[in-house]
Amino acid sequence: EPEVTQTPSHQVTQMGQEVILRCVPISNHLYFYWYRQILGQKVEFLVSFYNNEISEKSEIFDDQFSVERPDGSNFTLKIRSTKLEDSAMYFCASSETKGVRGDGYTFGSGTRLTVV
Amino acid sequence: SQQGEEDPQALSIQEGENATMNCSYKTSINNLQWYRQNSGRGLVHLILIRSNEREKHSGRLRVTLDTSKKSSSLLITASRAADTASYFCATVHAYITSGTYKYIFGTGTRLKVLA
Numbered sequence: 001e002p003e004v005t006q007t008p009s010h011q012v013t014q015m016g017q018e019v020i021l022r023c024v025p026i027s028n029h030l031y032f033y034w035y036r037q038i039l040g041q042k043v044e045f046l047v048s049f050y051n052n053e054i055s056e057k058s059e060i061f062d063d064q065f066s067v068e069r070p071d072g073s074n075f076t077l078k079i080r081s082t083k084l085e086d087s088a089m090y091f092c093a094s095s096e097t098k099g100v101r102g103d104g105y106t107f108g109s110g111t112r113l114t115v116v
Numbered sequence: 117s118q119q120g121e122e123d124p125q126a127l128s129i130q131e132g133e134n135a136t137m138n139c140s141y142k143t144s145i146n147n148l149q150w151y152r153q154n155s156g157r158g159l160v161h162l163i164l165i166r167s168n169e170r171e172k173h174s175g176r177l178r179v180t181l182d183t184s185k186k187s188s189s190l191l192i193t194a195s196r197a198a199d200t201a202s203y204f205c206a207t208v209h210a211y212i213t214s215g216t217y218k219y220i221f222g223t224g225t226r227l228k229v230l231a
Contacts, residue, residue: 031216043159043204045218048211055214091159105219107151109158 002026004108006092012114013082021077021111023092029106032075033093034067036060037110043091049075082115089113121222122205128228135192137225139205140185148181148188149219151204159204162190197231 005024013019025032034046048055049067064086066078075094079086092108122139129135139148150162165172165181165188172179178191192199206219 033218035219039156042223043206043219043221045220048214048216048218050214050216055216056211056218058218089156107159107161112156 002106004092004094004106006090006108006111008111009109010112010114012116015084015115016081019079019082019113021079021090021092021113023075023077023094023108024073025075025092025094026096026106027073029094029096031055031095031097032067032069033095033105034077035091035093035107037089037091038085039088046077046090079113082113084115087113087115122203122225124225125223126226126228128230129195131195131197131229131231133195133229135195135199135227135229137190137203137227139188139190139222141188141205141207141222142186143207143209145183145207147208148179149206150177150179150188150190151206151221153202153204153224155201162203192227195227195229197229199229200227202226 007022032049035043036046037043045058047057047061047067064080068076089110089112091110093105095105145167147164147166149164152160152162163174163177163179165179167183176193181188202224204224205222208217209220210217
């Protein structure tokens with residue numbers, strides 16, 4: 001079964017450093033997403049991306065965050081200057097369609113980001 | 117307002133017993149999904165139930181949906197120690213402008229199955 005692949009599985013970074021989280025969505029999917037889960041809390045939507053631009057973003061997704069599809073396969077989330085509160089599990093997801101029926105949305109296994 | 121709140125927040129049962137988790141939501145939905153997450157790990161999709169369905173089964177899982185009460189339940193029968201995990205419901209929120217959608221997750225139920 002096709003998978004969304006995220007690397008690395010765990011990343012530790014110094015506060016103030018830039019970090020890039022990488023995702024390889026399912027190959028025929030067109031819509032890409034990032035979600036975040038602070039430890040012990042809910043999974044929260046960050047951003048959706050389609051046709052090389054952001055479709056929607058949440059209030060969490062401020063100027064410190066950016067997303068990019070640098071080539072035909074990768075989808076990245078960059079945090080410019082990490083803060084302690086950015087420590088969380090970050091999930092990438094992709095979907096084939098944008099329809100409101102909500103199926104066909106596949107999550108990756110996540111990258112645990114620890115800011116020290 | 118919270119969309120997708122599970123109860124109980126935590127549930128501890130003996131192996132072999134059934135576990136029931138509930139999810140309530142506030143707005144109308146097209147479907148509702150249940151996910152499982154082992155401690156600190158990724159999200160595993162368990163089951164999707166559409167708004168025109170009332171019940172769905174998958175192995176030892178049974179999901180019900182009551183759209184009039186805006187609630188869903190997940191039943192795990194004959195639980196095993198390996199079922200120990202957090203379970204989340206998720207509903208879809210559609211963005212009218214872009215036509216894209218996001219999942220809104222509940223707060224989760226932490227299930228512990230004791231051997």
